[in-house]
Amino acid sequence: MLYERPRRARAVLAVLLAASIVVITIDFRQRQGGPVDRLQRVAIAVFGPLQQGASAVVRPIGNLVGGVAEIGSLRSENRRLRTEVAGLRARERTYLDVLGENERLRGALRMARRCGCRTVGASVVARSGSNFQLSVTIDAGARQGVARDMAVVDAGGLVGRVTQVTADYATVLLVTDPTSGVAATLASGKAPGILKGRGEELLQFQPVRAGTAPRLGDSVVTRGYQGGVFPAGLPVGVVERVDPAGAASLVPRVDVRPYAALGTLDVVAVVVDRPPPSAPTPQPGKGR
């Protein structure tokens, strides 16, 4: 067909162009059900299996080529994502930590607010290095209004008593320390006594009056006394064991398990002031 006659060529062109336009028109007029639509479905039916087969053969190659082209960017992206993941992990740990701390701090504040006390939040920064003294150091001191003999609570209950104060730190003697003694009473009835630490998990309740009979599950709360900042009614612990008075002892021996999570102490609240009897609304402590 090297020497096509121009006139014939033009005729072919005209026919084909006209055919195209006719097809476009038909297709545009009736998108569905028309002859063009049927033809389209035939074409798709014929090519579908071919395309599927070709894809199966060719896609891995395409992926490979595409993958090679992307390796550079993938590497840098990988690096970037790794650092991001590490950062996010660290952030997540911090976040969970803060979340828990917040929760416990809220608990401590709630605890203190229940008695309507003004409190100062603090974190435990150190535990006592001595084997003979059970105390913690907190990061609140005179500057925050902390003074000696103030009560320290956590979300569960009484933690201890402030024994030493510096400008920014204070030492808290835990209720479990053998030298610790807290004026307390059974919540169920008037049965004043002293809660003594024993250097172990449990406290010992020593009733002042003979004849009081604490029962298992009784709550023990603090007893306020004149002039002290130690508020009354702070929960301390629950009676866990009672050895009735007998031959060995004149008074019953009562073991009390503290409510405070003394083993895993991290945030606490220091009761800096008892509510004046006239103040009806408790003031939440200045959180740190």
Next chain:
Amino acid sequence: MRRVLVLAAVVVVGVLLETTVLGELRLAGVRPDLLVLSVVAVAMASGPVSGAAFGFSAGLVADLLFDLPVGVSALVYTAVGFAVGIARVYMTSQLPLVHLVLVGAASLASVWCSGLLLRVFDLVSWETVARAGPLVALYNLLLAPFVYPVVRALAERVPAKPAQRW
């Protein structure tokens, strides 16, 4: 008959490649247009009538398979095939560069003409049309060294009947 089969095979392979591997190898959002490359090759090998006929068939198949108004590619490829077939008379040079320029120009014209038609149907935006033209032309130029000589050689090996009387 052999010629029809060979050229049909070219169309089928071209469409398959376009819809499978090249569809996944889009660069900047466009895929190359192997069919227009084939149309140029056939037209360069066999002249305007063959070019137009091949262009029409290839375009029709592509239209039927791709979800666009049927006939648009047929129209455009017919025009491209015919124009290239006419132009080859004036191209005496065998320099590859000349053929590449032709391929590039044909691709650009093809994309822009199709785009214009689709624009009439309000199926594309002007920006897409304007952008796609040069990109497809460039992509086609990259593939031309592998596709163009092959299709051209195939078309030349199965020549049309030398004379048709009517």
